[in-house]
Amino acid sequence: MTSSTTSTAHAVSPDSGEHWTAEGAWQVAEGIHRIPLPLPMDGLRAINVYVLVADDGLTLVDGGWAIPQARELLDRCLGQIGAGFGDIRRFLVTHVHRDHYTLARVLGTELGVDVTLGRGDRPALELMQDAASMIENPFAGALRTAGAAELAEEWNSPGQESDEDRLPDPTHWAFADTWLEGDTRIEVGPRTVDAVHTPGHTPGHYVYAERDAGLLFAGDHVLPTITPSIGFTMPMDQQPLGDFMASLTKVRSLPDLTILPAHGPVAPSSHTRVDELLAHHETRLADSLAALSSGPLTAHQVAGHLGWTRHEHAYDTLDVFSRGMAAMETKAHLELLVARGRATRTDTSDGVVFSAV
Template sequence: MSSSTTPTAYAVSPDSGEHWSKEGAWRVTDGIHRIPLPLPMDGLKAINVYVLETADGLTLIDGGWAIEVARDLLERCLRDIGYGFGDIRRFLVTHVHRDHFTMATVLGHEYGADVALGLGDKPALDLLNDPTLDESPFLEVLRTAGAHELAELWAAGGGERPDPAIWLLPDTWLEGDQRIAVGTRTLDAVHTPGHTPGHYVFADRGAGLLFAGDHVLPTITPSIGFTVPPTPDPLGDFMASLTKVRALPDLQILPAHGPVAPSSHARVDELLSFHDDRLEQSLAAIADAPATGFTVAHQLAWTRHEKSYDELDPFSQGMAAMETKAHLELLVARGRATREETPGGVLFSAAPIGSSA
């Protein structure tokens, strides 16, 4: 939840010369356009959908959130560059979160376009389509982080059952690293679990581009721990995936949120450094007494403005509690902390000096 360089709220994207979220189909390079679509009620403001032109039609990387205002804007922007929904042949979706997946699956089923998603996100779709689900599955994640009152607040504010009409299964499951032909381009589909278990980035080495989804964001740190069903060590997965992307050539970042940015290597290094620092801060917070992720989150600063936890809105507070728990879980995995499951949430304690792995 921290940021680097220019704040997202003020970031200008070099392809448009405008604020990165300004409406339009912005030319990134020959045959590739970036279309920011709105995210109402979300601090991120927009998601970038990337349109790749081929002789046979369009491939879109991510689809946006299945809401009317975003659908109408996507249709208008495609029309501005000479296309319509019927020209879409495939969606390559970076991960299952609603702002990336739901419009892709709705349009894919309406127009017969293939929708591809990482297999690691299948458990999330299965859960969201479970007819016995009687509350938002994120509420239990909040409770294990010790944020019980926040879970009740989330529930009161819309923790209802997900709408199965926008959580349809994809046509293609992506598994492992593979190469995908998109017209004359070849994309390296690279599995990068962490933000979600099935997250993928798509590297166009020939053009020097990284379609980075939410894995490498230029102005903010991707949220960690905000996924269901929960995984044992999402931050450990994320940092390993960052190292994996760092081993690729240095590529221009085409992110899901924020402006086009020049260097994947530089940004990955910043993200790894941020989380290393956060791990040390989290460890210091449990040095004297056991604590939950919720309790430790109160001791940390949030966003580039170094806000206190109590200054955050309830949704951001929940994200912060989940992310802090992810840091504490990685400390456990590294032998630097211990954990105990209690009715009040998972309690973490610093491991005795000299016991770390």
């Protein structure tokens, strides 16, 4: 929810020379094209789907959101490189969030091709497949533990959710065909891609590194102009920020690679951006700890002491959805402070209360 660099809204991608969301199949390297697909939300305008071309067909990294506009645009842009849906052989999905997974799953089923996903994201799919039994928004409980009971009720109100949120289409959330565990290598035509497990944004998040070409298909793990949301995943994870920062350190140990992000422009250095992200979260941890100097607080209350987005907006000026995201992300920072021995936590009827040590 925060950024330390140029706004994504004004970012030009070097492969196109245009705004990164501009329609097209933009060549980022020999045999690799970036296709931005639309998202029906205000915060993020598009997701980049990457097409790897081989003699036996196409492999796509991520698939987009299963909405008609995205499907139609993907078909049209594949046509620009002389291909179509019938040429797709596999989807390598970075993580389970719907803007990455659902169109891949729908097309994978229709075409009879493999959809690959990290096994750590299987529990989220299990929840989505049982969505009809949900009596409230799946994040409402997380918001209450963050001390944001009023936000939980607002998230539960019909006005805060689309029809898909209330009752997801099960065809969008069918299980993957192949589950990734640990780090492994995948052959994509003549290419060898390292599938690197990078939990944090979600438990099953993967990045795909093609070392020979100097490329990192980064998903939402390393974004060039914004910081990925942390703590916005179901089932709840105790240490999402700790996992995320450890995964950043893991990616930092790889060679310095060109970032091919899911959101934003192509960027030149994974090392530089990882260093920025790690520094950013250390600053947020320090700010969160400083907020506790006034006494025990919930994550919702600590979030009110922090600035949000690259413009440092006050917490209470954010919309309902963004405040909920901010509260959950703040809780992730506070839980890491507890793990580091810098704070303590106490479960109360009003949510988890944190105190500085």
